[in-house]
Amino acid sequence: PFCPCPPLPESLLTHAARRRAAPLARREIAAVLEREALEFGSGEEARSNLRRLQSADTVVVVASVPAAPLGGPMRVLLEALSAIQAAATLEREGAPAVPLVWIAPGASESAPDWLDDTGRLVRATEAALGEAGDETVGLIRRCYAPGTAPALALARLLAAVTRPWGLVVADGAAPEWLALARPWIRQAVERAPELTRLAREQGERLAAAGYAGGPEASLFELDGAPVAHDQFASLMETGSERIRPGAVLAPVCVASLLPVAAHVSGPAGFETFARALGIYREFDLDPPLVLPRASATLLDSRSRRTLEKYGCRLPDLYAGPDAVVERLASGTLDRDLPARFDALASELDRRLAGLQEVLGGERGGSGEHSGLSDEIASSRSRMLYQIQKLRERAVAAQALRREIMMRQIARACDALAPGGALQEDRIAAAHFLVRYSAKILQVVYDRIDVWTHEHQIVRID
Structure with missing residues (x-):
């Protein structure tokens, strides 16, 4: 009752068919993504996918990730690979689809204690890893050069290590995305009381069913800080330039910009999507299929x-x-x-x-x-x-x-x-990239199954 439909391949096909007809500014979207592809150093495979996005038949499978240091925990790469697999499922069924990672604005994570800066990572691994390690360490050094914004660094790393699949990467905090989203944000601010009611009622239903596990997520953020419900009245006077969608509204905002057939999520994201279900309908948007990311331990x-x-x-x-x-x-x-x-x-x-x-x-x-x-x-x-x-x-x-x-x-x-x-929650993606090189992602991709909604064990050597 809290998600549109079960996470099955046939459900994905149904959602893709619905989203193809969505009225979107595809040329403007492609222009923003093309500019970002140049900045991120994306390969020809990704640019080919960008050109396909201009067609009304093409949908996207989105994985939303935080701007985490050194690629974040391994689950970030697992979410990206899950989006790639789900898009490939649609392609095999004749439904054009592009995998896309959306780097969520304002969301960030701390690096694991034992990998808290690039210098330490390099010193700890460079001597032992030889030439293969040198190549990956060099990539991380270039992506995370001093002064590089976390989202830009992660985008460059993801574009490099997923080049064979043509993963499209978007920085959700880029001014162009905020400009495209501004009309929708204004509407959301105007409807803030109604959206609050919808989210609260859905939260109560979740709690009654025993699913709610955390504090109520924010609908809006102002200058990076959550906006309390009693402050909504003042949002209209603030002006929408400083307002961003909060955790509940963020996936709805993405769906208003992109032809999202499915949104890959970890366990924590399911409650957020469930709370937002009524809000999608309030904006006449088809909720995407919420697809659990592949969960795996690399053995x-x-x-x-x-x-x-x-x-x-x-x-x-x-x-x-x-x-x-x-x-x-x-x-x-x-x-x-x-x-x-x-x-x-x-x-x-x-x-x-x-x-x-x-x-x-x-x-x-x-x-x-x-x-x-x-x-x-x-x-x-x-x-x-x-x-x-x-x-x-x-x-x-x-x-x-x-x-x-x-x-x-x-x-x-x-x-x-x-x-x-779980290994995927605590060990940095950079650990595996440095130890095995980016080729490890092909091994993981070949051995995980995004449609197996159980924890998987992947032998890697």
Whole structure:
């Protein structure tokens, strides 16, 4: 009830057919995208797609991403690849379609702690990666040159690494886009009370169904800050030049500019689209198909061998290395090993002491078997010494085994489930680009399926 239809290929075809007839300023759109393609260094494949967009038959599959440092987390590239796959689905069915990444204005993310600046990334990887690494590091250096705006840097990186597919990239904060969107923004400001009511009622329905998971998103932003509901009346006096669509209105605004057949989104975006459903209809816009991005963990060979060695599965790693090792140790390591040796030594000592007493009492005493008693006493000392040495070696070997297990499991957790989170949310896209070069995207593209709405595991080497 909260999305137009299920995310299936046939639904995408239906939405594409509806959006072809949308009255849009296609020439103006193409002109803006052509100017941006030159600025971003897009290849001929992307420019060919731009020319196709001027045709009324062509639709777009959009992925909206934040202007994140160093390409953002891996999910940014997964969203781009998902849009490319969905557009390819339409093409195979004879429906012209172009994949497009919309870099959302004002949206930004922090770089992961361990990749918080380009210099650190280069120093950490340059020596170990050789020529392939040098090429990718050089690309990142050029895209993220000092003084480059985050959106421009990301646009250049995306244009470079997705060149074979002709991905079109748009900077939503560009003045040309804002100029094209200005008439729609004015209408939205005039209808602010009604749009607020629609979004609030839909939010209440979501909450009643148990879906709402966060605070109510803003409809508008003024100079980059969310506008509270009680400030809407003053928006009319402010003038629309400083007003931007907020999180709820942003995808509706994009749909007013572009022939959007589908909008690729992560889990957090679904509630935003659901809240905006009535707003699309308020503007006589067909809501796009909301398509979940492909969710995937990239499994390297070293981590794969670790999982196979210890009989682990990917979900096990989200509990963290301590919990995984504790579970493995309970089945493979003997916690009572020191106590077992202590019990053995105690039992041996007790029995030999008893035998010594029977044969002649204390060592050095007199009697028929005093010589045997002395031999038992001497052997007793040697055996207890050997047991102690075996105990030390066994305990050390078990400790070393646990240490190796912890080191290998911790590395696998860091690589596949860092901090107990999805890899795609925590590890930077630049990490994979630098380690494997941009060719890794072709491997990922070939092995993910945007129509499989489950988490996927992609073997990458």
